[in-house]
Amino acid sequence: MKHLAPNHPKTRNGKALIVDDDIFVVEMIRSELQRHGIETVAAFNGIEAINSLNEEISVVILDLLMPRMGGRECLGHLQKVFPEIPVIVLSSKDTATDATNLLKCGAFHYLTKPVSTSELFAVIQEAEHFRNLKDKQGKKGPRIRQSNAKQSFAAMDATLEERINKIAVSEASVLLNGESGTGKTTVARRIHDLSPRSDGPFISINCASLPKDLFESELFGYEKGAFTGADQNREGKVAAADQGTLFLDEIGDLPLEMQPKLLTFLQDKSFHQIGSNKLHHSDTRIIAATHQNLEDCCRQNQFRYDLYFRINVLGLEVKPLREKSIEEFQVVLDGCLDYLKEKYLDPSVIVSSKAVRKLFDHDWPGNIRELENCLERAFVFRNSERIDAEDIGFKTRPVHDDSVHLEEALERYFEKHSLRDLEELSLDVALRSKNQNRSEAAKMLGVSERTVFNKLKAKRN
């Protein structure tokens, strides 16, 4: 009898651990994997699985319903002992809901029985890729943090970091939700850097800052002659982000009439440039961010439900600074301080515990961006190598103060200052919060850029 040749004769370093109480299921999966050059080890319940686990295991295929120790409990143990090993959960259709819940507990993937060979093999390949990526991250992690402290501090809190790692290996669209200044752009950048697309471009576009009529050309580009002034072909951001990531900041501000076009692109990765009938393709991963509640926007017909669901495949909430625990806050603070030490070549500066407490107790309506500015002021104006509570000055009132407190504050302010002082202070605040970008600061203040320019000139004189 002639034996069938294996379809994918591949050898691997790691073994697959198959955990199922049904010996036939184990043998079927074992046969299929062996044909693909994957070595296997079998266990017939959760306890045996835990005892069989060692460094040689690169992936675990775990049944849910088993005697002695079931899949759920076993997964918990596996996660504690070898968290880097991806676990693929097998379930019947009736237990698919349980399996979905297990994804939240750290399972890598779930498949329903009877398992299709090609599907199982594809998931194992994906799992291996995931593990390789984790190993790679383990090696280059500290380097990223050392070389670019500012880029990474927002993502440093452990829970967020863990979710970013998981999101990075997926190809699905991501929706980041969080208040202004929480570091959504940094998180998006980090997802890109840790993803298999990290060698490709990371292109960012702010949906709030672009006029409606420029949006389409900016996103998809145009052909020469498409409209008056289009004197040459221009590639859009979508095409520029091919093989990389397109970050759509403030997606909630995307004009309604543009939303179907973005939806079409998300569905089949194809688009038309303005003035062209030719269909273009771009292999781009979309990460979107917003400070708004997009579900509310959908209810108010400001945002399309279908686009919302298409974007919000992987949702990630970026916590505001005031909701972080003291430990998480300390991590962010350390990140900011490291960045300043590097920037000012002054590695000996420390922050006193009283100053940390004062910083932690503040509401931080401007979030990390505000903390950066506040700490930088303290860093520059401190009297010793230590930043003390007295060195810390806040430029904003707590968020819950609202207008009543603003009135009180203004009353106190005008006891010592003039309207002109307030104007100058407002200008400083706007420029600082917009990273000295005059155009953005002018928008924030609701005046023209020329006015900002004139005020700055007058201030210097």
Place this chain on the structure above:
Amino acid sequence: MSADERGAACHFDLMKLRIASGDCPERMKVLIDSLEMSVSDSLERSLQAIETQNREALISAIHRLKGTLAMAGADELSAQSEECIATAKASTDWYPTKDRVDRLRELVLDAMENLQLEANRNEAR
């Protein structure tokens, strides 16, 4: 589908097992032996559950059997297992459940015997 047609459809998918084994006789034997072990074990458990009138244990045993049958490409038998589970869940009376399980047991054992014969014929060729 009539009862006869359903009965005729109660078989394992030999081709599926041949593909999984890479058409290697040793591997094929392992697969068939493990299938027989697994099926016998589930049927034994289901009989015990009926004897002790333990509905939960019966559903669990048939559920396991259903998974084994589906994995071996016996789709009709797997569907009939599902029906057994539905009967066990719906009926407070044990007789309809026992009838269904007995019928399923016969069909599974017949299909198992046919599979062995077919596999032997195939190997001899």
